[in-house]
Amino acid sequence: MFRLKRRVIQLMIMVISVILLVSLFFWLDILIPVLIGIAIVAPLVVGWQILFDQVQPQGKLAWLLTVFFIPFIGVLAWVMFGRTPRRHRRFKRTSSEIRMLRQAIESEKIETSPEIASAYPLTRTLEKLGATGANGHTSTKLLVNGESKFEALLEVINNATDHIHIQYYLFRTDEISLKVRDALIQKSNEDVTVRFLYDGLGSQEIGEDFIQPLRESRVHVQAFDPVLHPYLVFNANFRNHQKLIVVDGQIALTGGLNVGDEYLGKNEKLGFWRDTHLHLEGPLVRELQQLFVENWLYAGQGTMDETWDLFADEEHLSRYFVNEPKGQNGATQLLVTSPGKDVTIRDGLMRLLMEAKESIWLTTPYLVPPPELLAILEVAGRSGIDVRIVVPGKGDEWFSFHASEYYFEQLIKRNIKIYKYNRHFIHAKTLLIDGKVALVGSANFDFRSMFLNHEMMIAQFDTTSIQELHDTFLKDFEESILIDWTMLRKKTTRKRFVEAFCHIFSPLL
Structure with missing residues (x-):
């Protein structure tokens, strides 16, 4: 029954689409002024909504540019991808x-x-930020x-x-x-x-x-x-x-x-x-x-x-x-992030990164960090902390892959080592700090995981699997190519343009 209903709906959508396309040829002189009106009014209405959304300024600016410069596609994209959780009626965590x-x-x-708490003081801190007890x-x-x-x-x-x-x-x-x-x-x-x-x-x-x-x-x-x-x-x-x-x-x-x-x-x-x-x-x-x-x-x-x-x-x-x-x-504890103002994973990451004394090792398939996380990494690198990031040698998402590569030069300037995984794709979401504290879970190091998705990470302090994770990192480094200035200088103008273009939309990725 469900399958039949779905097929009927799909058929109705196709019929309506054909009717609308055919009608365009007969109503073109009427439709053009209507479309121009929609192209003016819709971005203004959506732009007003975007201005008052509780999102970061970078995200607002990216959406405003998209909506006003490509109005039809931009408005549709905002309806599908840009609405904030308070307009998502089904999302009621307090049901x-x-x-x-x-x-x-x-x-x-x-x-x-x-x-x-005495042995691992950070567990109390993470708990105050929204994590479970340790x-x-x-x-x-x-x-x-x-x-x-x-x-x-x-x-x-x-x-x-x-x-x-x-x-x-x-x-x-x-x-x-x-x-x-x-x-x-x-x-x-x-x-x-x-x-x-x-x-x-x-x-x-x-x-x-x-x-x-x-x-x-x-x-x-x-x-x-x-x-x-x-x-x-x-x-x-x-x-x-x-x-x-x-x-x-x-x-x-x-x-x-x-x-x-x-x-x-x-x-x-x-x-x-x-x-x-x-x-x-x-x-x-x-x-x-x-x-x-x-x-x-x-x-x-x-x-x-x-x-x-x-x-x-x-x-x-x-x-x-x-x-x-x-x-x-x-000690272990769970960090969960949900859409809206629940940013437990983002806040937990910030706190853990700020506590690093010797090393920060990170693997992520999408390196599109919010500014606050990017700033902490840069300060850590400039402070002499061993910051290493492993990213894919090949990407599964065109936009995210090139947006990630835009950050390479900026990070290397701050003494951060970037490794491109040479066995093609790395999808692991892991963090190891000072060889003693680890995060393993579903969250990527990007805007979407920090603010939009339902995500989860397991924080670990001196667990048996931390040594396993340490050894895995060492193997990943060996199987990766360390990016240096020679490689960055070989980038073509076209490649730099693509990266810069994708970076503009990074808050939407």
């Missing part, structure tokens, strides 16, 4: 369902112990690249005994995606409760042919902010970019990898795909469980199929929010 959930699990929240009994293991991540993913799915909560920004319909889907179906047929959440825009490739077998096997499926059609997207901003699976309330996987064959290096254009994920067990999984449930309740707004009490009433609380400490392992 009654989520409030009830938070009240019910208040006793399950992690509290930073005096011992942890826990010292959560085990962490680094999963490097697609092979180890998907092996771990399928293993935890196959070993599930009670429930599987899985959400991804991008879920393909290719070989590995079908393998994961079929594993979920198998567990559901074994009476394991499976909830499958995907982002409506990032996973638009998923159709009813992919979803129907899940539903037939009693898997609960929901889209986070679904889109009507790839060409009719009016909520393109504020996407859920998080990657997370929680199994039996005890094990969680999160990090940079979505689900698709390209993450196994099978993309002909990008080739080898470097990425980083994280395997966690212990009390911090409760915080990740809460994150999933809140996303699930939000995605199901307007329905009464599943409510907060199915997760957190007296009967279900111990099932989903398991308290099973592991051995002492430094």
